[in-house]
Structures are given as C-alpha cells and as structure tokens.
Amino acid sequence: MDPARFLFVSADAALITDLAWQIHREGHEVKYYIEAEADREIGDGFVPKTDEWRAEVEWADVIVFDDIWVGSDVGTGELAQELRADGHAVIGGTPNTDRLEEDRGYAMDILEAHGVNTVEHHVFHDFDAGIQYVRERPAPYVIKPLGEVQNVKRLLYVGSEDDGSDVVDVLRAYKQAWGHRMKGFQLQRKVEGVEVAVCGFFDGERFVDRVNFNFEHKKLFPGNIGPSTGEMGTSMFWSERNELFEETLGKLEGWLAGEGYVGSIDLNCIVNESGIFPLEFTPRFGYPTIALQEESFESPTGQFFAALARGDDPDLATHRGFQVGVRVVLPPFPFDDQTTYDESSRNAAIVFDTPDRRGIHLEDTKRVDEQWRAAGESGMPLVVTGKGETMQAAREQCYGRVDDIVIPNCYYRDDIGERWIDGDGDRLQAWGYLGPQN
Structure with a gap:
C-alpha cells in the first residue's frame, strides 16, 4: 500500500509509543500526541510529535x-465514535465498549445477555x-475496584481463605485507605483453573480470522507472588477460531458490529474442565500485549491497521509458533515514589551489548x-x-535478548511462559478448548 498518515492519540498516559x-x-507518516505532561518526553527521538x-x-x-x-474520565470511545460519524478512519471504541472496562457489572450483563456463561459476581458501592x-x-472472592481507581493495579485482590476472612480484612483496609477514591468494587467468586485471555481484532463488522490467546503475568x-502490577510479561500464540473463541468473544460479534467497534478487544477468562468463565474485558490495546503481537505479525503492521480502521476486510498473517514478552522495569515500579524514581531511574541509560535491536520494544523511552x-x-x-x-524456544530467545541489555537497577520476571510448559498447555488441550493449532 502507499504510505498512510497515522495520528496516535494518548489522551491520558503515553502507552502507544x-x-x-x-x-x-x-x-x-506519523504524528503522536500525549496529554499527560509527565509523559510528554516519551517517544522523543523515535516518533514525530504534535502538541494539538x-x-x-x-x-x-x-x-x-x-x-x-x-x-x-472515560471518554475516548465517545471521541472515536464522533470522528467515525464525520467520515474518519479510527481505531477506537464507543461509549458502550469503554463501559465494558470501566463498569464490570455492565460487562457481565452484556456477556449474560449474549449467552456467555459468567462466574458469580456482585457490584457494591458501599464497603460495609x-x-x-x-x-x-x-x-474465596476476588476484589476488583471500579472506575478510575482500577488503574491502581495493586488494589486487585485475590482471596485465598475458604471463609472469606481475608477478603473482609482487605475491604476494611480499603475503606479506610481508599474510601475517598474507590467509588465501588465488584466481588467475583474465585474460580480455579487456567487463566487465558482471548483477543481478537475487530474491523467494525467482524473479527479478523486470526485469534490471539495470551497468558498474563x-x-x-x-x-506469581508480590503486588499486582499492570503486567510483568505475557506469553501467547495465534490460532483460528476454536471453541474457546466461539464461546466467548464470538458470541459478541453482532453486538460489537452494532456498536461499530474498531480495534483490539480482549476477554480474560478462567477455564477448567467444567467450563469457561470470563473475568474482565480489555476493549482497547493491551500493554505490553500489543508489543508482543507486533513481534508476531508477519503482515506489515501499518497496512494491517489501516485496513482495520477502514473496514477493508484486513488479512493478518502471524507467526505460527509461540511468543514471549518480558517487561523490564525500574524502581519504584509498580509504586509511585518521586524521590526513589529521581534517585534511581530518571534518565537512566539503556545500554545494548549488541547492535541487534530485534525483539526490543519501547515503553517509557526516549532517544x-x-x-x-x-x-x-x-x-x-x-x-x-x-x-x-x-514455548521454551520463545523463552530462550526472549531472555537471551534481555541478557544483552544493561540498565542500572532494572528488574524483571524470569519465569514468563513457564506456566504453559508446566501444564497449562496440556490442560487446555485435554479439556478440548483449543483444538488443533494452525
């Protein structure tokens, strides 16, 4: 295709660099806008910017x-919808698809209305x-905050006590420490099994044929210990539509078409021998999921996303094996501590032992x-x-590349992808959800 002009908009934090x-x-041609003042240097030296x-x-x-x-505030879905109505090609949601992430009770209602099995769940706006x-x-229950505060990922709590006593203790603590910001929360009955996310790209009318299955860490x-973060790493593979897709995202194809949704949408699930239990939506790009997906694209990335935005029945060729991505972080991640960041991490130099940059993807980086x-x-x-x-070969390549990077004070998880090797893959195959990988 001829070169296209892409405008990237981060209406809050910089994520899409x-x-x-x-x-x-x-x-x-690319222009990138970042709203958050603290993030505006991200991407400098890599991509052209715009101030408006x-x-x-x-x-x-x-x-x-x-x-x-x-x-x-939630709002890019409304912006995207207005721009599409004016004839622009846009990758973005709608007010209703934004609500899938912001309002977990609404998300479960949409799933149930379209015949998707859900785990027991209840929304509360009062701690007591x-x-x-x-x-x-x-x-045992899982506590999932609602609204803006859900971006503080460490507030998600997975209970472990059969009598729920730990959940009660955590809710009491949240009431005291976060009651002024946490406007509500969902209690979700804890289900044991394999956690897997089903991700598809939607072009406004239908899903692209290739389906992404990813495993968050x-x-x-x-x-899998310590505080929750946005994400420390992801493993994944691509396949054609199978039972796991058809029983989850596949049932929402008509609803998404009615919304005119365009972009990536991800539904995280717990799967066991009894069934598939959706947990939460990501009706947007996932991070660092999109970086790992890019690495596995065998179609030109710009050509694919231009066709997706225009509804031109995009074709997507992907790597036929497995992929592993690791987030390399600096203090005080995942916490906010200005003094620690200034002393340990601000403007930290990133040094490479080799000139090879394959497999290296930007997050909060400048040149x-x-x-x-x-x-x-x-x-x-x-x-x-x-x-x-x-999966083992993907791990070895990934961590070999990590070993070639020097950043003072950096840290990362060294077990991304091991869950698949240790039995998750065998269990999903034995339960019949994946079918033959293509």
Missing part, C-alpha cells in the same frame, strides 16, 4: 486511540455491604543523541520479546 514507532519505521491532536485530524488517514481514558455479603456467604515477582534513556515517571522503559516453534 511502540506501535507508532513500528509504523513510522515502515515508511508511514485535533489540529491534525484532517491531515490523518488513520486516527488511533490507545486507551479508554481522557485524563481521569460488601463485608456483610461475604460474612453471610463465606467463600501480573504479579511482580517470579512464582537523546542516539542514546536510549528511560523517560516519563512510571519506570517501564522496555518490553523484550522472543518467538519460537515451542
């Missing part, structure tokens, strides 16, 4: 929103009511006089990826 960089390297995205709308052939948030509910129905430390440096204030400079015919 790597995709903008990839498309820019493919020869397309609305002034570039008529210039752009494709407009890409990276998240559902406009500052502390939630505590009383657990006391009357003792069991949210805890900070290896072995100054050809030197890569940490940027912003979140402590997430890089995602490093690998791929192979087996």
